[in-house]
Amino acid sequence: MSSSTPLSSRRLSSAHLDELIALLEIRVLGLSECLVSEGFMLDLDGNDAPGIHYILSGAGLLHIEGADTVPLSPHTLLIVPPHHPLKLEVPANRAGIAPTVVTGREHKHAADSINRFRAGTTEPMTVMICGYFNAAFGASINLFETLSAPIVEQFDPSDRLDVYLRTAFDELMAQEIGAGAMSGALLKQVIVALVRRSLKTSALWMERFALLGDPQIARAFADMTARPAAPHTVESLARISSLSRSAFMARFSAAFGQTPMQVLRDLRMRQAAANLRAGDLALDQVARNAGYASRGAFMRAFREIYGTGPAEYRAASPGT
Structure with a gap:
């Protein structure tokens, strides 16, 4: 494709994109809370499925294997490709102090029916919802499967992504009838927000997907x-x-x-x-x-x- 091709002709029409998004099935594989204190780093394994991570409060740095370090602030949303381990760091106030690394799989626990990963013993400075999901059109056509680099978008409180993810989290923890369908529907609202954001900004992350590119x-x-x-x-x-x-x-x-x-x-x-x-x-x-x-x-x-x-x-x- 020529680099002189107008941008509008290289993108899928709104009508076709709307049809594809409507037919996309979202399944949440798991959501947890990640809490990190100042001077600590939480080390999380990669997963076979793409990851979704959202900063509820605090700030820090996210180190993703094979990608640039991402500065984090409240309402930062990340979609991480499959098989990409990551580390959530909250730097110490004093320069030159190396963070204490905590391995997530060794510090996962459940309290009040909530799964948590915890790094540090003091009040957490940063709280993140972290999880994994599938976004598929069939038994094997996964939208994010070929994603090679993380998607990073900064949202606002008015976008209500924290509400969608918190509610999805609560649904999974309650384990009532229809919890899987409800959590999937809530996460789909997050994916739709991402698609809308890409259409309005110069990020153009949708073009990273083979089936949309x-x-x-x-x-x-x-x-x-x-x-x-x-x-x-x-x-x-x-x-x-x-x-x-x-x-x-x-x-x-x-x-x-x-x-x-x-x-x-x-x-x-x-x-x-x-x-x-x-x-x-x-x-x-x-x-x-x-x-x-x-x-x-x-x-x-x-x-x-x-x-x-x-x-x-x-x-x-x-x-x-």
């Missing part, structure tokens, strides 16, 4: 995500992208690491899994809703994605 390919993916049961073909998707068949295949595979039909199968299986969890539709109807005319082909595809048959999946789903 190529607007022509993203248009086809948006249509696949919105209508997984439609009779999509490589040719029809290439037309949506305004590309030749060969160019579409090459660019789609580069963006996703899979062929269009592999990604479509993944999205169709997500549709089928949702139908199986939601009710007692006959398997033939579930197959048709997922775009399969053959029950046998549907069952084979479902087993390849989920490792079990549709009937067994439904039987094992909560509430069925």
